[in-house]
């Protein structure tokens with residue numbers, strides 16, 4: 016019960032800040048959808064969030080998510096983390112959105128799996144607009160190099176069971192709010208370029224912003240914000256081999 020109250024209060028605050036940020040930027044607040052990131056959180060916390068009114072959850076690890084998906088109904092599940100292609104089947108069968116499609120190889124694998132199930136999945140393409148080598152997503156730091164991934168995108172747009180709906184990015188965890196804003200502006204610039212080059216596709220969705228920078232993301236055009244700790248509290252420490260109690 017205590018957790019439910021905490022989540023309700025956090026949701027109220029976060030929603031208030033989302034609305035204020037949208038209005039500051041002259042945007043309609045209804046354009047911004049909240050995905051509550053529940054990775055690492057136990058099922059009781061998810062049930063409390065549902066009781067508080069949450070309908071969209073974001074997860075990074077498909078294996079960890081299946082039991083959660085089976086335990087509750089009437090909510091949507093968003094895959095937001097890097098997906099190894101050998102785990103693609105879990106996402107194709109059980110998730111409602113894929114935010115982190117980051118390679119042609121993965122797209123082709125997902126297309127085959129979705130075709131087998133006669134299922135269409137809305138997806139966002141993930142871009143690494145900061146250009147750090149180690150992160151996932153198409154490297155999109157320099158606008159002069161964007162044409163290098165256009166052929167991948169052309170091929171993905173031709174896959175009938177993947178419904179491309181927009182873009183996603185995740186700034187480095189160390190970025191400050193204003194550093195993150197530079198990434199968000201860059202993603203918006205890329206969105207304009209993709210609209211020009213691939214007008215046959217829908218590029219409207221922009222998945223960007225976490226607990227540390229979602230207000231900046233909303234100001235720069237986010238339509239999905241992915242917020243975990245500011246709503247559900249800190250994630251429990253992950254250490255299954257050494258129980259602490």
Ligand SMILES: *Cc1c(COP(=O)(O)O)cnc(C)c1O
Pocket residue numbers: 052054075095096185224225226227241242243244245
């Ligand atoms: C964990 C995670 C989030 C949420 O982070 P918080 O700091 O808990 O809000 C958002 N997006 C991605 C891709 C994540 O992995």
